Amino acid sequence: MSLIKSISGIRGTIGGRAGEGLSPLDTVKFTAAYASLIRSRNLSRSKKIVVGRDARLSGEMVKNLVIGTLTGMGFDVVDIDYASTPTTELAVTMEHAAGGIIITASHNPRQWNALKLLNERGEFLNAVEGEEILRIAEAEDFDFVGVDDLGSVRKDSSYDLKHIDHVLALNLVDVEAIRNAKFWVALDCVNSVGGIVLPLLLEHLGVKNVLKINCEPTGNFAHNPEPLPENLTEISALVKEKRVDVGFVVDPDVDRLAIICEDGSMFGEEYTLVAVADYVLSQTPGNTVSNLSSTRALRDVTQLHGATYSASAVGEVNVVEKMKATNAIIGGEGNGGIIYPASHYGRDALVGIALFLTYLAKKKMKVSELKASYPMYYMAKQKVELSPETDVDAILEAVKNKFSQYPINDIDGIKIDFPNKWAHLRKSNTEPIIRIYTEAPSMEEAEALAAEVKQSISALI
Numbered sequence: 172m173s174l175i176k177s178i179s180g181i182r183g184t185i186g187g188r189a190g191e192g193l194s195p196l197d198t199v200k201f202t203a204a205y206a207s208l209i210r211s212r213n214l215s216r217s218k219k220i221v222v223g224r225d226a227r228l229s230g231e232m233v234k235n236l237v238i239g240t241l242t243g244m245g246f247d248v249v250d251i252d253y254a255s256t257p258t259t260e261l262a263v264t265m266e267h268a269a270g271g272i273i274i275t276a277s278h279n280p281r282q283w284n285a286l287k288l289l290n291e292r293g294e295f296l297n298a299v300e301g302e303e304i305l306r307i308a309e310a311e312d313f314d315f316v317g318v319d320d321l322g323s324v325r326k327d328s329s330y331d332l333k334h335i336d337h338v339l340a341l342n343l344v345d346v347e348a349i350r351n352a353k354f355w356v357a358l359d360c361v362n363s364v365g366g367i368v369l370p371l372l373l374e375h376l377g378v379k380n381v382l383k384i385n386c387e388p389t390g391n392f393a394h395n396p397e398p399l400p401e402n403l404t405e406i407s408a409l410v411k412e413k414r415v416d417v418g419f420v421v422d423p424d425v426d427r428l429a430i431i432c433e434d435g436s437m438f439g440e441e442y443t444l445v446a447v448a449d450y451v452l453s454q455t456p457g458n459t460v461s462n463l464s465s466t467r468a469l470r471d472v473t474q475l476h477g478a479t480y481s482a483s484a485v486g487e488v489n490v491v492e493k494m495k496a497t498n499a500i501i502g503g504e505g506n507g508g509i510i511y512p513a514s515h516y517g518r519d520a521l522v523g524i525a526l527f528l529t530y531l532a533k534k535k536m537k538v539s540e541l542k543a544s545y546p547m548y549y550m551a552k553q554k555v556e557l558s559p560e561t562d563v564d565a566i567l568e569a570v571k572n573k574f575s576q577y578p579i580n581d582i583d584g585i586k587i588d589f590p591n592k593w594a595h596l597r598k599s600n601t602e603p604i605i606r607i608y609t610e611a612p613s614m615e616e617a618e619a620l621a622a623e624v625k626q627s628i629s630a631l632i
Contacts, residue, residue: 176201176305179295179488182276182285185229193229193284198236202272203315204308205288206244208300209270214291217269218322220246221262221289223254223330224274225423226363226388229284233274237286241272242322243315250326253364253388255425256287257519258334263293264515265333275424278397281390287424294516295488331368334521335375341513343454344525345532350377352532355415357382357431359406361396362389363423365520372521376528382413398422398429398507400437411435417531417538419524426518427507430527432539440507441466445545447509447523448501450530452476457500460493462486463586464595464608465505471546484583485597491516551617553607555628563598563605569631570596570624587624592616594624 174183174192181201183193190197209220220241224230238248249266251259256273263271269291276283288296288304296304307313316322339346356378360366366386373381384406385393395402398420410418410431418431430438430446438446445468448459452473459473462485470480483493490510494502503510508518511526534541557563567585578588584597592611599606607624611617 176308177301179301179486180286180288182279182283184282185284186282193233195232195236198233198286199240200308200311201286201304202237202240203244203313204304205270205272205286206241206246207307207313208304209246210244213269217267217291218245218247219249219266219268221249221251221259221266221268221271222274223251223256223259223262223271225255226253226366226390227274227276227284227423228281228390230274230390233284233286237272237274238324242324244313244322245316245320246322248322248324250324251330252326252328253367254330255334255364255368255521257426257515257517257521258330258368260289260293260517261334261337261515262327262330263289263291265330273424277424278422278427280396281392292516294491297488297492331371334368335372337514338372338521338525339375341511341522341525343451343513343529344376345529346375346377348532349525349528352528353380354378354417354528354532355380355382355413357384357406357410357413357415357418358386359384359403359418359420360386360425361392361394361398361421361423362387363392363396363425364388365421365423365425368425368521369419369421369524372524376525378528380415382409382415384409392423396423398427398440403429403431403437407431407435407437417528419520421520425520428509428520428523429507430538432542433537434539436539438538438542441505441548441550442468442542442545443507443523443527444501444503444505444509445469445472446530446541447511447526448472449476449545450526451501451511452478455500458497460490460497460499460502462490462504463580463583464597466548466550467593467610468546468548482580482586487518489583548610548612549614549617550608550610551614551621553609553621553625555605555607555625555632557603557605557632559603561603561632563603566605566628566631567596567598570627573627589620592620594620596624596628
């Protein structure tokens, strides 16, 4: 069993002893710690907290524990039940709530679940707030209210449609152009909440021809839920066989978007953000942000539009912080996560689909043709296993010195920018390894660079 406590929340497998997985006791403790933090901050002067969940088999059990704990801490709960992560984020602001909890382990397999914790803006907590929750939970430094101050529970199933209305109201979403394009679309929602909201979104966008697979929210994921090419063979074959215009795949909580070309090939998660940013920048001047491990293609496209690209540390909260600091109009992560501030500061596959279909309709191109119009890069990933006593920071500093003739970014590990490729080294927070990410104009070059960096690290150990 696994339990991972971090500043971004608590994540673990279901079952086992307390402290060794996401047990009911651990769920209550961390929910109470979160409620204690929200109570002490009281920035919104609201007693409401929104709770949403994906379709995992453990979701109902965990939700009941979370809601019971929140009401026991004196908060009024808005239970929106089955809801995507971005839907829950928007519900927090629409409800003028004090915060929100999303019960989802994102792309992790079915035996996992997690608590994603939001502030009053529907955004993830920052590092300082996350550390305080860990401290409160460890010390069990929270107080439950008396019987006269218990919170209430209100169920609200309206937020899928509210989210869709919000997306359709965005200035750069052109429903008429999408309707007139008469797209055929295939969907794979991995048997989670995307299967509820995405067919509704496409209907409201005027897409009449939708082929659905794995769209029943049973929680029995039909394949590995991370939307990577090796997990998407079923929809790839369907798109090619049925000759549909585009395929969309989301993870269980619908904050990551993968796209399938009309010939069944992968558009590439890295290029989801590139294409959407290309459209947004063509209509609106402004800057872009992605994390250090995301493709250089976003930088290239941004500069072609005469704008400035910035890189952030890995993690959605870091991307959002950098976007606010640079007034970026679009940003996200290379895992298919699109953050569009005109909507909200959260990764949102609904926004991504609406903007992508609008751009595709206006460009009058095939998806594969659109992909071919962008600078082509390939990524490779390696890791170096270390002993627990290894001084990882010293190794990274030595690597930094070894490649000091090249531009280096050290806000999150070490990223070395070579003229036509890059390497990013990060230490794991949960195990003694260094992860190596590389990108180059060909897979052979990317893999060769990863091997070179790995060899340099091995020589230093």
